Amino acid sequence: xxxxxxxxxxxxxxxxxSSQAPETALGFAQAALRAGHxxxxxxxxxxxxxxxxxxxxxxxxxxxxxxxWSDFLQEHSVPAVACIASAxxxxxVNESEQRRYQLPASNLATPFEIAGLxxxxxxTIKSSAQSSRVIYFHGGA
Amino acid sequence: xxxxxxxxxxxxxxxxxSSQAPETALGFAQAALRAGHxxxxxxxxxxxxxxxxxxxxxxxxxxxxxxxWSDFLQEHSVPAVACIASAxxxxxVNESEQRRYQLPASNLATPFEIAGLxxxxxxTIKSSAQSSRVIYFHGGA
Amino acid sequence: xxxxxxxxxxxxxxxxGRESLDxxxxxxxxxxxxxxxxxxxxxxxxxxxxEPGGINQKSVERNxxxxxxxxxxxxLADTAACHRFGLNExxxxxxxxxxxxxxxxxxxxxxxxxxx
Amino acid sequence: xxxxxxxxxxxxxxxxGRESLDxxxxxxxxxxxxxxxxxxxxxxxxxxxxEPGGINQKSVERNxxxxxxxxxxxxLADTAACHRFGLNExxxxxxxxxxxxxxxxxxxxxxxxxxx
Amino acid sequence: MHTLHIISKSPGHxxxxxxxxxxxxxxxxxxxxxxxxxxxxxxxxxxxTVYALQExxxxxxxxxxxxxxxxxxxxxxxxxTIQAQRVISW
Amino acid sequence: MHTLHIISKSPGHxxxxxxxxxxxxxxxxxxxxxxxxxxxxxxxxxxxTVYALQExxxxxxxxxxxxxxxxxxxxxxxxxTIQAQRVISW
Numbered sequence: 256x257x258x259x260x261x262x263x264x265x266x267x268x269x270x271x272x273s274s275q276a277p278e279t280a281l282g283f284a285q286a287a288l289r290a291g292h293x294x295x296x297x298x299x300x301x302x303x304x305x306x307x308x309x310x311x312x313x314x315x316x317x318x319x320x321x322x323x324w325s326d327f328l329q330e331h332s333v334p335a336v337a338c339i340a341s342a343x344x345x346x347x348v349n350e351s352e353q354r355r356y357q358l359p360a361s362n363l364a365t366p367f368e369i370a371g372l373x374x375x376x377x378x379t380i381k382s383s384a385q386s387s388r389v390i391y392f393h394g395g396a
Numbered sequence: 397x398x399x400x401x402x403x404x405x406x407x408x409x410x411x412x413x414s415s416q417a418p419e420t421a422l423g424f425a426q427a428a429l430r431a432g433h434x435x436x437x438x439x440x441x442x443x444x445x446x447x448x449x450x451x452x453x454x455x456x457x458x459x460x461x462x463x464x465w466s467d468f469l470q471e472h473s474v475p476a477v478a479c480i481a482s483a484x485x486x487x488x489v490n491e492s493e494q495r496r497y498q499l500p501a502s503n504l505a506t507p508f509e510i511a512g513l514x515x516x517x518x519x520t521i522k523s524s525a526q527s528s529r530v531i532y533f534h535g536g537a
Numbered sequence: 538x539x540x541x542x543x544x545x546x547x548x549x550x551x552x553x554g555r556e557s558l559d560x561x562x563x564x565x566x567x568x569x570x571x572x573x574x575x576x577x578x579x580x581x582x583x584x585x586x587x588e589p590g591g592i593n594q595k596s597v598e599r600n601x602x603x604x605x606x607x608x609x610x611x612x613l614a615d616t617a618a619c620h621r622f623g624l625n626e627x628x629x630x631x632x633x634x635x636x637x638x639x640x641x642x643x644x645x646x647x648x649x650x651x652x653x
Numbered sequence: 654x655x656x657x658x659x660x661x662x663x664x665x666x667x668x669x670g671r672e673s674l675d676x677x678x679x680x681x682x683x684x685x686x687x688x689x690x691x692x693x694x695x696x697x698x699x700x701x702x703x704e705p706g707g708i709n710q711k712s713v714e715r716n717x718x719x720x721x722x723x724x725x726x727x728x729l730a731d732t733a734a735c736h737r738f739g740l741n742e743x744x745x746x747x748x749x750x751x752x753x754x755x756x757x758x759x760x761x762x763x764x765x766x767x768x769x
Numbered sequence: 770m771h772t773l774h775i776i777s778k779s780p781g782h783x784x785x786x787x788x789x790x791x792x793x794x795x796x797x798x799x800x801x802x803x804x805x806x807x808x809x810x811x812x813x814x815x816x817x818t819v820y821a822l823q824e825x826x827x828x829x830x831x832x833x834x835x836x837x838x839x840x841x842x843x844x845x846x847x848x849x850t851i852q853a854q855r856v857i858s859w
Numbered sequence: 860m861h862t863l864h865i866i867s868k869s870p871g872h873x874x875x876x877x878x879x880x881x882x883x884x885x886x887x888x889x890x891x892x893x894x895x896x897x898x899x900x901x902x903x904x905x906x907x908t909v910y911a912l913q914e915x916x917x918x919x920x921x922x923x924x925x926x927x928x929x930x931x932x933x934x935x936x937x938x939x940t941i942q943a944q945r946v947i948s949w
Binding site: 586621622 | 867917
């Protein structure tokens with residue numbers, strides 16, 4: 256690990272197939288690891304939670320962003336969390352939320368998890384260290 | 397039915413919990429029926445397809461827009477269709493698409509259906525009649 | 538009834554433009570008269586040489602260049618917006634008609650729509 | 654580390670402002686210093702008398718008026734934007750500090766974020 | 770009224786400026802959602818015939834007084850879309 | 860460089876104008892996504908230190924020539940975020 260190793264938290268607020276945010280964030284994440292840095296967590300907020308859905312089936316000549324992110328996260332053991340308040344409003348749920356709210360299905364892709372804004376707060380606290388950064392990836396229109 | 401009965405097709409392109417489009421469209425739809433007009437079809441396009449998801453669980457003091465629309469559509473026997481291309485990219489699928497694409501779940505709420513842009517084209521053709529209108533409800537930012 | 542689909546967002550950053558093209562090509566596929574109007578930063582959809590492979594998207598340049606073959610009646614672009622973004626005969630794709638008065642153009646179509 | 658959450662969109666038409674408030678209140682709940690800055694049409698969140706019941710949304714006016722109780726250090730609003738939207742002592746909610754130089758304000762915070 | 774322009778975007782959105790620039794003299798505009806904030810925005814000059822959804826104004830505590838042709842309900846909005854020869858949503 | 864401002868919105872978006880208006884003299888700006896179209900837009904005046912993501916320029920067939928400090932890769936983007944004392948995403 257290089258002497259100038261930094262730790263990044265990435266926050267994605269734009270949805271795939273609606274914004275470029277997941278694409279730009281993945282390019283950044285891959286480059287960060289290539290340079291020897293660490294990504295402690297990816298946090299999905301607002302419309303960004305749609306990235307964690309297991310159900311998109313884009314045309315076969317388009318990239319599946321959930322799968323691309325899921326592969327990256329699992330290969331590098333990076334945890335990814337969707338904000339629970341954003342997720343519940345937008346219809347993104349895991350099995351435990353499915354049971355709690357008596358919903359007909361769950362649609363959270365592996366290895367994404369659902370948790371509160373506290374996870375984001377924790378990252379912002381850590382980022383007060385000189386060697387940490389929280390980087391936001393918003394949609395563009 | 398009054399002499400000036402008109403037929404409306406409503407196209408919703410903004411998602412609930414992200415835009416006001418589903419709210420404005422429902423207010424319009426209710427008023428149209430109150431005045432004795434007909435709604436031949438509601439068409440969901442782009443981010444608007446999220447309105448047809450069966451999985452949102454907003455906080456109990458917020459309205460569930462899928463349920464509000466679903467109740468309206470069933471009570472008045474108005475058909476509603478989500479564009480299949482928009483829906484597949486954004487992870488909105490019925491049981492038949494779930495089987496076809498081997499997905500872990502389906503999440504299309506009753507009575508919404510999934511179909512092609514041909515349904516929208518059909519409405520635009522009909523709307524060349526003086527007594528027909530296609531009205532679009534977009535998000536705002 | 539002739540439909541005008543309007544595109545006012547630049548390419549690739551959002552899906553609106555792509556879904557507008559889908560609307561136009563669908564109308565054409567059902568033999569319905571349709572034209573596309575590009576205004577504001579939307580005119581950048583008409584620039585030659587787009588290579589979105591690096592951002593994992595497909596170029597629509599070829600589809601647009603073949604729009605007339607698919608039955609889209611015309612590709613219209615706001616002259617002022619073309620000027621603003623440095624678009625001219627040399628770098629516009631083939632088959633684009635530049636128009637000076639977009640408001641007057643709008644008046645000519647019974648059905649005008651945006652994708653979102 | 655003091656966080657500044659910036660809100661630049663008007664209330665109720667999109668969810669961004671509401672989700673910005675959630676971010677601010679979460680930081681405060683974990684005893685982290687946080688302030689809110691309202692710029693552009695975002696200043697309309699600070700107007701007295703909002704009644705969004707008719708569009709089936711909840712008012713955040715009361716939450717904002719109680720922001721200091723929940724631990725949000727300050728509600729800052731761009732003076733020029735307030736002027737532009739006719740906001741003054743009489744119709745602003747309590748506890749708002751108007752600032753003349755938003756750029757200088759931005760410089761004072763190590764962590765600045767938008768919700769989307 | 771020739772065309773009814775329904776706009777839901779904020780006055781700062783490019784779409785709002787495009788709408789104002791492209792509308793005809795006999796057209797009317799209906800502000801919905803965030804677009805109603807145009808009536809509180811001193812930098813925006815609106816055309817003569819402007820309607821705005823009442824509940825969107827009330828939500829945002831905007832009182833347009835004499836500035837507009839009418840605060841409308843959804844019932845009025847349905848009537849306006851029928852009176853117009855065509856409707857464009859921005 | 861004090862602050863790196865990362866902007867993903869089109870130059871017509873209010874957020875773009877806010878960013879230009881609020882950035883400091885020692886700050887730099889990095890254009891991503893639709894924001895790179897600012898380099899083709901003759902109505903936009905950008906500050907001195909401007910970077911743009913190479914692949915976003917290539918996607919949109921925009922060649923900024925000498926107009927900018929650098930066309931950057933994602934590797935460069937990571938370095939820029941570390942060199943800056945802080946990063947703001949617009």
